[in-house]
Amino acid sequence: GESVGLHLPTLSVQEGDNSIINCAYSNSASDYFIWYKQESGKGPQFIIDIRSNMDKRQGQRVTVLLNKTVKHLSLQIAATQPGDSAVYFCAELGGSNRLAFGKGNQVVVIP
Template sequence: GESVGLHLPTLSVQEGDNSIINCAYSNSASDYFIWYKQESGKGPQFIIDIRSNMDKRQGQRVTVLLNKTVKHLSLQIAATQPGDSAVYFCAEKGGGSYIPTFGRGTSLIVHP
């Protein structure tokens, strides 16, 4: 039978496509948000972050968008490559806490 919790949300894309990974956060007092990439067998790797006084921040091939009205965060990856295949986590922090809270993660699969 199925094991609860083993099936992460999955996004499958073709190499070269743009990918958008979404995250809904829970705490309206959160003021700092982080995206991490976790490859199989490795620890989470920092990708990009954004503060709540911004609604967009760009890095190399990645853009994070923040919509505080609906408590939604997205990570856009341009020209997705097979090496981008991983699980992506969003994390939120703030509201008086220094402890980031992580979402469950989205598995990105990039097909060559």
């Protein structure tokens, strides 16, 4: 079957460089946001989340930035490694208990 990474915006990054993946969300009332990583042939995995009362949150090698003014979310990956090659999705939670997912961005790490 076709890879879910086909037809997606692709970011090619050299191994060791930093990656920045961007996401615009639609609902100004959304108060919780998540980044997921999906490797080829696998289900999406939780990376990091952030609530709307924060504008930055850091994890291990990853940082999520939230700009509520322009409804923009970004994921920064430090010192990108070959294992970071994947599709990355943002998701937002609004008034319901259902996450709304972005279509994703493909990250390709060049050794």
